[in-house]
Amino acid sequence: DTEVTQTPKHLVMGMTNKKSLKCEQHMGHRAMYWYKQKAKKPPELMFVYSYEKLSINESVPSRFSPECPNSSLLNLHLHALQPEDSALYLCASSQGGARNEQYFGPGTRLTVT
Amino acid sequence: AQSVAQPEDQVNVAEGNPLTVKCTYSVSGNPYLFWYVQYPNRGLQFLLKYITGDNLVKGSYGFEAEFNKSQTSFHLKKPSALVSDSALYFCAVRDDQYTGNQFYFGTGTSLTVIP
Numbered sequence: 213d214t215e216v217t218q219t220p221k222h223l224v225m226g227m228t229n230k231k232s233l234k235c236e237q238h239m240g241h242r243a244m245y246w247y248k249q250k251a252k253k254p255p256e257l258m259f260v261y262s263y264e265k266l267s268i269n270e271s272v273p274s275r276f277s278p279e280c281p282n283s284s285l286l287n288l289h290l291h292a293l294q295p296e297d298s299a300l301y302l303c304a305s306s307q308g309g310a311r312n313e314q315y316f317g318p319g320t321r322l323t324v325t
Numbered sequence: 326a327q328s329v330a331q332p333e334d335q336v337n338v339a340e341g342n343p344l345t346v347k348c349t350y351s352v353s354g355n356p357y358l359f360w361y362v363q364y365p366n367r368g369l370q371f372l373l374k375y376i377t378g379d380n381l382v383k384g385s386y387g388f389e390a391e392f393n394k395s396q397t398s399f400h401l402k403k404p405s406a407l408v409s410d411s412a413l414y415f416c417a418v419r420d421d422q423y424t425g426n427q428f429y430f431g432t433g434t435s436l437t438v439i440p
Contacts, residue, residue: 243426245426252435253432254415254431254432254433255369255415255430257428260425260426260427262426267425267426268426300366302369304368304369308426310420310423311419313359313371314369314371314428315371316368316369316370316371317368318367318368319366319367319368321366
C-alpha cells in the first residue's frame with residue numbers, strides 16, 4: 213500500500229476562519245512533508261517532520277501551524293489566511309534518507325476568500 | 326549545492342511517437358534522481374528513480390530514463406506516447422552527501438500528446 217490520504221479535497225475559507233488539513237499514511241514512513249503548490253509550478257516545501265519532530269520549517273508564515281500527533285498523521289492548522297495562500301496543499305511521506313522517493317497524497321485545493 | 330533544470334516548459338508530441346522530457350542536474354556528490362508525474366488537480370506520482378547501477382532505469386506506465394553522468398542529464402523517455410500521458414512532469418534530485426529530507430524539484434515540463 214503506497215497511499216497517502218488527505219482531507220478535505222476542497223476547502224473554501226474566509227480570511228478570519230480557522231481550519232485544518234489532515235494527512236494520513238500507513239506505510240510506516242518516518243518522514244512526512246507539507247508542500248504548497250501553485251498552478252503549473254513545482255511544489256514548495258513548507259514543513260518536514262522526521263520521527264514526529266519538526267526538522268525543516270522553510271520560513272513559513274505563522275498563520276500556518278503544523279502538527280504531527282503520531283507517526284501516521286500530519287495536520288496543518290490554518291488561521292487568518294490571505295487570498296494569496298490559495299493553492300493546492302500536498303502532503304507526502306517517505307522512508308527518509310536521500311535514496312528514497314516521496315509518496316504524495318492527492319492534495320487539498322484551498323481557496324481563501 | 327543541489328539543483329535540477331528542466332529546459333523545456335512545454336513539449337508536444339504526436340500520439341504513437343517517442344517522447345523525451347529533458348532534465349539536467351547539479352550536485353556536489355553522486356546524484357540520486359527521480360521523476361514524478363502530475364495529472365490535473367492531483368498529487369505527484371512517483372515514476373522512477375536512479376540511485377546507482379544500470380544507466381537505463383525502467384519505471385511505471387512504460388516510462389524509462391537514461392542517466393548520463395558526463396552530460397549530467399536524466400532524460401525521461403517513452404517509446405510510444407499515449408494521449409493519457411499528457412500531464413506535468415517533474416524531475417527531482419538529491420545527492421549522497423545530503424543528510425536531510427528535502428527534495429529539489431525542477432520547474433516542471435508540461436507534456437501534451439496530440440491525437
